[in-house]
Amino acid sequence: MAATQLARSNRDWRQRDVRVLVAALIVAVATVATIALYASHLERTLVTSASAFLAGDRQLERENGQPVPQAWRDEAERQGLATARMVEFSTMVFGGGNFQLVSVKAVSDSYPLRGQVEFQADTDAPRQMLSHGPGPGDVWLNPRLLRLLGLEIGGTVEVGNRDLKVTGLLIREPDAGFSMSALAPRIMMHADDVPATGVIQPGSRVEYVNLFAGADDALERFHAWLEPKLGPSDEWKSIQDGQALSDSLTKARRFLLLGGSLAVLLASVAVAVASRQYAMGQRDTVALLKTLGVPGRRISRLYRVRLLVWGMTGTLLGILLALPVFWGLASLTAGMLDRKMDYSVDVLSLWPALVTALVALFAFAYPPIQRLRRVPAMRVLRSQPGEAGRGVWMDVVIAVIAVFGLLWLYAGELWMVLALLGGLAALLGILALAGWLLVLGLRRVVGSGNAWRLALVGLYRHRRASLSQIAVFAMTLMLAATLILVRSSLLDDWQAQLPADAPNHFLINIGPEAVDEVRDFLGKHDLSTDELYPMVRGRLTEINGKPVREAVSKDREVRALNRELNLTWMQDLPSDNQIVKGNWFQPGQTEGLSIESELAQRLGVTLGDRLTFTIGSQTITEPVTSIRTVQWDSMKPNFYMVFPPGGALDGLPATWITSFYLGSSRKGILNDFTRRFPTISVLEIDHIIDRIREIVQQVTQAIEAILAMILAAAIVVMAAVVSATLQDRQREGALLRTLGGRQRLLVNSTMLEFALLGLFAGILGVLAGEVAVWALQYRMFEGAFHWHWRVVLLLPLVSAAVLAVFGRWQLNPVLRVSPMLLLRRLE
Amino acid sequence: MATGSDILKVTDLTHEVALGSGTLRILHNVNLSIGAGESVAIVGRSGSGKTTLLGLLAGLDTPTHGRIELDGQPISQMSEDERASLRARRVGFVFQSFQLLPALTALENVMLPLELAGQTDASDQATELLRRVGLGERLQHTPRQLSGGEQQRVAIARAFAAHPKILFADEPTGNLDNNTGQAVSDLLMALNREQGTTLVMVTHDEHLAARCGRQLHIEAGEVSENGVVPAQGVAV
Ligand SMILES: Nc1ncnc2c1ncn2[C@@H]1O[C@H](COP(=O)(O)OP(=O)(O)O)[C@@H](O)[C@H]1O
């Protein structure tokens, strides 16, 4: 039929508006898909790399000295899980004529299930990454221990009744966990050799650990089976439980989600702008179709089909575009970490992109196009006043509901959605007010040959377009600002948490008599130490006179109750702790205690509650006088419970603990130290810190990449919006030139007009961004909020500059040719 | 007819445009002069070069050869910006397709040249002019809401807004029906008389042409007075 010919898709394609719409959709789908793919990829690498901290996906730790039953491992294997065994204990070993207290880790053949062991065949041999531990009869030593014992590779170490041959050096084990029991230098041997040593007697302090690895659902199933069988000394550990790292990972995951959500929002804005523009442009065609007798229903169907065609085209192209971008990003991080590149695509993670495309199409593109059928045929002859604005509010409401529903579905973080919604609401509120002021203020400006005035008049003239452009720019900038701000505070956070000289060694078990000497030693070697904290080990037994087991409801899993806590006393609040309730100890105060806030919450303890601790054979009871937050990821000694000096802990047997930074080139100092203070344990966590740094670096890279992508998408959106009024502005430029406007005037006034638009949008966007960041920061990233003056000042200027350049660029065709030719073109 | 008060003087004007295949000569060796206050009609078949000539006379484009003096200034030798400021002060336009800005109201369209000229009471002057052309009630309407005749009246108001010395009109009634065209041309002539403007008008309309003081015929790029091709090199 000839009438539908007018509305054929391929003809449409020649229209700019359609191309913009499809481009917006492509960008939308590509951004969301890339972020989703990348996030899932990152999650996989991070989890694998984090799982390495456990040497498996899960650990079962048993502290009561009884081996884990073989039947449990059999069940795990039946569920398709891989398993490995570990036994950890401390003992004296003999070698090279010396005795030395060591911490033994005996492992089965399949250890490690995740991660690798860093190994050196000899002191000057290259380091190797191995996927196994020592074989039966072999032992690997910590290099420092080799020197302490005065042994060579090939020498013999006696562990109890068993002679083991030193076949290499243990540089780093993947699961070099940070636990107080790992006090002495490490040796690693085979688990099958343990019985022969005869070291483990009933009642020995020994920890049996089983490792499991496999698919998530299998792990879940196995855990469900296992749970009822677990005793009080059994602990089921996943990577989420490792404080320092899991905090960083949670934040990183949230950031990725935030980035993805912003991409969804931006994409929706782009599609909305483009489709609205398209619908406006189609009104004449629709009116013509109606005069030709095509019924409204048919027209609707016509446009629906076309919407579907472009939707599929855009989605497909978007995904095709996302793949290489994703691979590029993935190879970037892989290259940085010397990891093998993982090209696999998680198809399931594409769903947000597909749903985004659908929602964008049907919540944003469809309503204005659907309304086309209402265009009166009379329009062919004369446009009807007021036609443009009808039904827009309904569209906006539908769109907002759709997008935030989508966000919620996607991110699953109500707070994030609310924060962004709050930011947007603030933005629209300010914008409505500012728009009203703008119209009021600019009405009085009268144009003159002056570029400033012409620019202001221009803003007023195009107030409707100007306001909607400002709204879109401001929204885009708000999203960009949110991401920039969250990113920098996240990175600052991490930077602060792991400065180059973050403490990477702990000294434990410092007797009271050695405290001053240790301080001297560290001072002499120029080792910046934090502070020496006294430590008393005790168990929390009662809350307000009731046994803890009863006081704390059963379903709350409180690990701190299963083991002894480290209690300390101090006068000054550590700088990274923060009092959230109550007051820190006054000088001279000896009463009371300060409890860490999360533990207090889990125990249901508040100010004034009386806690009773059992320390050896004594008990002490003190009221809670303050609740404080602790920076667990600070790599410094941190304590759940703090008492005042001279308080309840006074006179109880204490040892001291401290941490300091030691560069790898100065490791030799540790030998002097151990020789001089044989009873003090040195805990080397430099490898853990390196590991965390590595992960943080990877995440940082990801964050930067996503930020860059979002900014690119933002620029595309802005370009789409600017180009929506391109033709009008070019016509205006041509006419102004004909009427005698000088080129300079035209250039200046246009650039000024756009710069003002950009400045205004920038200010709005950055303010709304701050609102969103404030909310996000408060709930999701747990950082303190502060104004980001640099961004607040810079972003509006940058956006003004960018838009001015856009404005100048769109004038190009107007300036290059004679007015005569321009007029001919515009006829 | 070459007098001291010529407002427009064209000498040996030739205009060519580059086409893909070669060059197309649109105007060939045109000589003419127009006195201040005159009204001149340019007539000729479609495609004969009328619009091109008008554009050159108004300084919207530069000729390939020849010299054009507008109000004593050699516009053919001036820079684009110099010509622009001359246009802003001396020249008004009315186009066949109106050329109103669709985003602006009638009032704002008429205000444009006044603002360019730096007038502070642009709004008052424009309102007055729109009233003069009979659109006092339609100030806030956009071009799409006006009929063709009304649009052309807005365009005429705009053309006279800056009190030009010379007005160029390219088939001002070409897109209008007879009656409307008649009304529009009446208005144009009346305002022209009131303001003492020089009028150069391209038209198909013989009646309208006859109402002008003088007719120039253009055929195949050559201009003749009342159908007579003047002798080479003689200014008419
Ligand atoms: N820039 C140009 N490029 C190519 N051809 C042109 C150009 N300007 C004018 N012409 C051609 O020159 C001839 C005269 O055009 P025009 O002056 O518009 O005629 P008229 O106004 O008399 O109808 C036409 O054939 C037109 O197609």
Ligand SMILES: [Mg+2]
């Ligand atoms: Mg013409």
